[in-house]
Amino acid sequence: MSIREEQLWVNDYLDLYLYAGSIGDISWQQEIIEKLQNFHNEIRKELQSFTLNNVLKEYKRINEEILTIYHQLREQSSNGYLQEKIWELKQQRISLGHQICLAKNQSL
Numbered sequence: 001m002s003i004r005e006e007q008l009w010v011n012d013y014l015d016l017y018l019y020a021g022s023i024g025d026i027s028w029q030q031e032i033i034e035k036l037q038n039f040h041n042e043i044r045k046e047l048q049s050f051t052l053n054n055v056l057k058e059y060k061r062i063n064e065e066i067l068t069i070y071h072q073l074r075e076q077s078s079n080g081y082l083q084e085k086i087w088e089l090k091q092q093r094i095s096l097g098h099q100i101c102l103a104k105n106q107s108l
Contacts, residue, residue, distance in 0.1 A: 010036065052103040059096045062089050
């Protein structure tokens with residue numbers, strides 16, 4: 001479902017909610033609220049999954065870059081720039097690791 005279709009779906013349900021209220025059908029309104037809440041929860045889970053996947057891809061990319069620099073350091077062990085770059089990448093990896101842990105805990 002595209003974003004536009006999702007917006008239309010939500011708008012339709014909100015219109016139905018208002019109509020149910022105008023005819024005094026409280027149980028129908030409650031049913032509509034539950035559908036909207038379930039939809040919201042599904043979208044939230046999809047977004048969390050998407051975010052986690054992006055963070056995991058970035059984590060993997062950083063690991064690959066660290067490995068590449070380690071190979072370069074074997075030949076140029078005194079290269080200060082490479083050592084500094086490794087330090088920066090490790091800090092980024094730690095930060096991403098925290099984000100991964102938080103995302104996994106939120107999905108439980």
